[in-house]
Each structure stands twice: as structure tokens, then as C-alpha cells.
Amino acid sequence: MNIKILDSWLKDYLDTKASAKDIAKHMSLTSISIERVEPYKNDFVYDIEVTTNRPELMSVIGLAREASAVLPQAGIAATFRPPTSRPPSNPTENAPLKIINDVKSIYRICAAVMEVSVKKSPSEITERLETTDIRSLNNLIDITNYIMRTTGHPAHVFDYDRLVNHTIRIRESKADETITTLDGKTYTLLGGDIVADDGEGTIIDLLGIMGLKNSVVTDKTQRIVLFIDNLDKHKIRKTSMGLGIRTEAAQMNEKGIDPELAMDALLYGVSLYEKYADGKLLAPLINIYPKPYVPKTVKVSIEKIQRIMGIPISLKESKTILEKLGFKVQTAETHLEAVIPSFRADDIAIPEDLVEEIARVYGYHNLPSVLPPVTTNSITTFGSNPHYWETRIKQALKYWGYTECYTYPMVSEAMYEGPLETAIRLANPLGEEFVFMRKTLIPSLLKVMQENKNVETIRIFEIANVYEKNGQELPKEMRMFAGLIKDKKINFFIVKGLLEQLASDLGIKHLTYSSVVNAQLETEVKIGKELLGSIEILDNDLINFELNFELLIKHATLHRAYKPLKKYPPIIEDITIVVDDSITTGQIITAIKSADLLIQEVTLLDKYNDARTFHILYQNPKQNLTTIEVASIHKKIVELLHKDFKARIK
């Protein structure tokens, strides 16, 4: 969460000659990130990113205290000027207020009843609020925001005369109770939200999040209750996120605010109402604080400090740094013990937390930069490394003209293939588009095609996981490799050829292809008996394929067996045969090859009507072939084809 504050505001509590730029630089390096410093009139505005573990730094006072600790480490003199809260003037005691608390998750309530006059805030307040991105309304409201930003504790103000019984009863909401917030919006509560009612059941406040219309101050307000409530951060987040009310107070309260701050915030608020709203206290201050903060102690050894930082820092230097940050420190021979200040109670619990404090203020930029000495003993792998093959396949596809896509694995119901009962469904999807975890990549690639309607020729592919239910276990994740081609000139054999050439590059032999029974447009691809995937013809100009990537690379190998170079030239012959349609080319090639060992290669050269021409390469590695030998093999082929397929030579 980011906050903005004026440099001059910070310097109300920080005594230093450091420039805004220097403050920003050193705070960023050692504390929290001051992301930008923007000039503003004769001043500067800091834009600060406060991490969730440091909510006390969402305040001018918190930042001033932190800056006074870290700047001297960079050689810049700086001292913290803590606010001095003077005791308020004696109350006139004519305005009673009863606060009843029934809720365990309330840590502290501080409240004051005051007589006030409503007016516009002076420019010194409005300017500071507006540069911190808070809209100025009137002095009564502005002061609550001013308290929040100065002290870091959110504050609320009620119109005392609108609290019919002068009672505030804090309780948990029931489900379906409705409220109208001060901005006029109505909400139905979820139940279990921390609310205040008027003692008779009417809700008058959504604690820690937003005031309600029925109790908020108006132009006519004469008496107020300044109300500082400190409560459980998880309750706040649940209500705030559940209702979608993300006020600044809610965002601060959900990070946890130091309850020790509450009384200081109240006293500061009272003084502001006195100064800017003609305020007079009408009743004794209320302070409900069932379990006051008990300081914790954390111990850390010098060995640990040095090991994590990687330098031989001393106990003495470590102690000095922690003390600057508000810890009380005692050292022994090998370790130190630090008492945690209340405003760091949520953040510091273990020795490593103290090491972080010491190391960051020492300055991470002052630590050396060294590559780690450990080397794993794992060897470099190629052939057994799936990443190696993935890269190799992607590169091949790229140079064959295919473009890689990355699509979302979450798909809509319409895009999900297969029965929905066995689908992996997200419990909290982000819209209907992303409900199921996909089982195939093809619908995603088809969607890419639709999104590129104007492109005539598309060749795309993706390698990504698909998911499958696996009983009570984690879903199975399988890596798939899919492609889609839209091209007027595409045909099955171009896609088959792509897979064949890829297999050949991967050292895979013997891919087999067969039409799927009852699905004429789908062809199964197998390695041995294992199903690798399929090629599917969707249209005259549209074909896709999807292969099991893991199975593919399981068979991939870098091993290449060397065959001696051939010394004797081959003899080539083309044979044209006429054979029935039902006989596949694959069957014929297998048959021809079986005729003699000297047949090295058989390919289909041409197909015309019922005639098919095969290109046959004869070669003997040991000696020159004679025409007589070839003639005798040719005869064997002819006989075989006739016997097996009733084929005749043309």
C-alpha cells in the first residue's frame, strides 16, 4: 500500500538537514521504498510503498522515527522529535457516554466527548490531506484523517446527539442485517462483522471500516464522540473484502495497528479539535484496554548474525543499530537480547527477524557480492533432459514455419472437451471464460485461429500441460504438443510428413499411423503399441495434431548408430502396379521390403487412378549388383504382390 506525505510534515517530527532526495534514497535502501519524490510548491511529496509488516510506517510519526534510525548510518545527522501530548483541559462532565463491549476481537477503545463547531479546515490541514490523497470535507472529518495520517491510528467521529441513548454497544453482526454507510450505499452484512449499535439493536457503525449515515457528523453537529477503535485485523479484512468496502482505514486496520498508539491518537485528536474546532472536552476520556501490551524479548547469537550477513559484524555494532530502532538491548558474550517495542510486536518474533533489522540498517549495499560456492553434483544432461528436447522441438517447428502460442489452461464450459462430471473445475473462477482446467490444447488453438480471422494461412503450435482428475490425489499433469494448420494447400500428408521429419530428428523410428474406426477424419499415431497422439482433419483447409510430449521425448534419443559408408552403387527401379483400393500403401511397402534383404528403400513415387508407382532401391553393401540379381529380386516382388494382393504389373 502506498501513502504520500509532504516533506515539511515529516520534518515536524524529524530534525535533519537531509534533502528530500537523500531521505528517499536512504530510506529505500534500508527501510521502506520511497518510490518517487515530486516537487510541490516549495515542498516535496514522498510517494512511499509501505509493506504489510510495517503498518506503523503508514504515518508521519512512524516514518520520522524510522528515518532518525537509518539516516545516521549513512552519515546524515537526524533526530526524532516525538510529539508531546499535553493533558486535555478539565471536562465539564455534562455529557455521559456508555460503551459496552461484547466482542473479544476488540483490543482497545479510546473515546472522548467534545463540544465543537463545524467549519472549513485551515489550509495547513487541507493542503497536507490533499497531498496525501485524502479529500478535505470539514474540520470534524478532516481531523480524524489528520490523526490517522499523523499517528498511524485510524479514527472515527460520531455525532454525539445522534446516538439516541448515548450508548455505543459493540457486537458481532447477524447475517442479513443491513446498513447504510455515510456515502449513502446500502449493504447486507455477512454476519460476524464487528459493528456498534445504539444499545437497542440499530447498527450505527461498521467498526474500523466506515461510518454509517445514521450517526455521522453533519453541518449541524454540536457535540461529537472522537472514537479510536483497535480490533482484530483478520475480522476487518473479511468484512472489508466481503462487502467490497476498501476505505483507507480498512486497509490500514487489516494490517494490524499497535493498540499502544490508541491513547496517544486520542489525545492528539482532542488537541486538534481544541485548536481547529473550538473543542471542549465534555466528559472524562474513555479507555477500554482489557489486555495491555506485554513486551516480548528475542535472543540472537552473533554467529547467526555473521553467518546470514556474510561479514564479521560485531555484537556492539548490532546492539547500536537495534537501539536506534527502538529496541532495548542487552549483550552477553555470544549473543544479544532485544526487547521488542509495541509498534514492532507483530513483526519481530524470531532471531532471524533481528538479523534483518541489523542487516538492513547496516546497509545491504554495504555487503559484498559473491557467487555462492556450492556446486550441485548433478551432471549436465541432454538426451534425458525434457527441457533440452522441448527447446529442440520448438526450434525445429520455428524453422519449419510454425509460430508458437501461449494460451490459458483455464477454459470455458464451451471449450472444455469431455464429460463435465470428470472435469477439474475451479472453485473460484475469474469469470465464465476460465472455469475448467483443459484436457486438450486443440480448442485453445482453434480459439487462436478465430482470433486471427483475417489471416489466411495459419501454422501454430503450443507445448503445455493438460490435466486429468486423479481421485483424491493431485490431478495428473501431462505435457502435450499440439499444432494447427489452416492453409488452402494443406493435406494430411503435409502434417504426417512434419511428424515424420520431427521423429527422425528425435531419433525415433517406427511411428505408425492408422485411421480411427468410426472416426474417419482422425488418424492415430503410435510408437510401437503406445498411443502417441492423433492427426485430425477438421476441414479441407484445416488440420490439427496433438501428441503426448512426455511419451515422445521418452523415445527421443541422441544416439545415432553409424553404418559403414556404401562402397557399391545402388540400382534403382520404379515398378508400377495396379491393385485394389483396399490395400494400403503401407501394406505394399512392407511386402516389397520382405522380398529380399538387398532392398534398401521403398517409397511411393506416384499414384494415378488405380495404379501406384513404387521407387525401389537395391544395394549390396559387399559387392556390385548385377542386372541378373536385380531381375530375380524383381520377379520375387511381382510374385509376392500378386499372391498377397492380386496386384498386377503395369
Place this chain on the structure above:
Amino acid sequence: MNIKNNAVSLILDAKTKEDLDEIKLQFLGKSGTLTTTLKEIARLPLDQRPIIGILANEVKGIIEDAIETSLANFQVKKIEKIKKLDVTEQGIRPTLGHLHPVTQAIEEITNIFEKIGFSRERYPEIEWDWYAFEALNFPANHPARDDWETFFVDQAPDPKKGPALLTPHTSSGQIREMEKGILPIKMLNIAKTYRRQSDVSHVPMFHQFETLVVGENISISHLKGVLDYFVKSYFGEDRVSRIRPYHFQFTEPSFETDVSCGVCNGTTRLANGEVCRLCKEGWLEIGGAGMVHPNVLRSVGLDPEKYSGFASGWGVERVLTMKEGAAIDDIRLLYANKLEFLEQF
């Protein structure tokens, strides 16, 4: 005489070098017309032999000359043809596809880390809460664990490991890796990650790269060493890096890592004097890092008094767009799969 005329006219008609070779063979070859004629001279009456012999040899010379001249002409014509090429016409290109920019970034990142001894591993994308949160020291009610930030799978939770979810970060791989019980560790995990978000700078699926180093005496200085090496290798030698305090549940201390801005060179001002809008005071955030939290080491049975380690988890899209000088202004473009976009990489 006929032989000569035939030969010369054929030579003049010849279109290619092969035609000429054929003609040469036809007339001057072993059984060529002229050769046969010359052989027949022996059968002629003695007085006619010298005349015919001279004539035949003349014819042979003429044919040879004609062939030679014609060959030279071909060479000239070929050169002329080449000279006439309009070289400004477009070339005939081999096909070229494109790898997704995220793949290209992942390749570079992998190569950089492998060079300093990291090995790339892969872990589940759909994971138990235990690996994604619980073992990483996330408190039960941490905001990241609620329905607004993380995708959960509609499946009965495991009695020990909690609900199944889509990994919101690559850090779940830390637990998976340490669980193997083999030390020291120098792991690189690059994977898909998921969060419930979608706007100009967020997409519901993105990629992170995670490093994890665990061993004896691993310090913040080592994390700085790895960060510096990566930044200079990936972004360029003139870039510098820094770490500064941050907060994460599973590291202590925790850091945000920055790289100096490549647009203003870390000066916060552009060449024309304008304020650099890209960076924050001269720095760009890369992502988180930190020393492995002792509770995380304990969750996998490692003794934090003996072992320490560091981890970093950075966005692939983040470093990719930073490298491209933030020219990709809407991160959703990366996953819109417009070919016009993909073909630029």
C-alpha cells in the same frame, strides 16, 4: 561438305552446353559422322586420299572452332542474364515461424543460471496448499490464501496437505526440492503461475522463475552475487542491481530486488531533461528474494542452525517487458495470441 554444313547449323541452333556435347559426340565421337568418314578414307583410291583427308581435317577444325565459339557465347549470355536481374525484387524465403517471447526469455534465463551451476527442475502446477502456503510459513488467515487472490480447485482437501490450488508462485517448488533431501541445492524453477487478476499489468496466468540455494554458510552476499550476475547477463553489463528491505512470509530477511533503469540510466532524467516516467527514482523492480525462513527449513526437516539458503522469485513477463524497454504497454497482449504481435519476435 554436307557434314560441315549440318554440323555448323546444329551448333548455331544449340541452346545449351549439353546440346553442344551431344553434337560433338555426333560428329567427332568414336562413331561420329566425321570420324566414320575419316575411317572410310582408307578405302578411297590412293590419289583422292590426300585431298579428302585435308578436307576432312579442315571440316573437323571448323566444327571444333564452331563449338568453342558457341560455348564462349553461352558464357557471355549467362553473364548477361545475371546482369539483367532486377535485384530489388523480393527474395524467395525459406519458411520461418516464431517462438513466443516468453519462450525466448525462458531460454535466456535458463542459460544464464545454468552457467553458474543451477539446474532446472519442474514441479506440479496444481499443488496442495501445504506446498504453496503452509510449509512456506504463511499464517492460516494470510490474504494470499483467500478466495480473492488464489484459484482453488473444486476437489476435497487432502486431510494433511489441505486444498488443491493453482500455484500462485513458483515458491512451492522450494518445498518440493528440499523434500528430496539432497543437499546442497542449486535449483531453478521456471513455471506457470496463477492469480485471480486481470488488468493492464496483470494476467491470471503468468510465469515466474525461482532460484533456491541451500547449503552451509549461505549468506545475503551470495544472493547479491547471483542477482548481479543475472542482471548483467540478462540486461547488459552497464546495468547495476540492488536489494532493499521488503516483506515476504517465507523469507527472513526479505528483499525487493531492483535493476537500474535502462531508459534514464538510473539518473531519473531523460536526455531531453524530462523526468523518466518508467522507473522509480532510477530503479526498476524485478521481484522478491530473501533468505529462506527458518520455519520453512524446519518444515522440510532441515536444521536452520546448520543450513541456510536464499531464494528468489521473479516474473518472466516482468523481466521480458523491462528488457523490451516497456514497449509492451499491456501485458495481456502476450496472451492474446495475435499473430501480428507474435510474428514480431
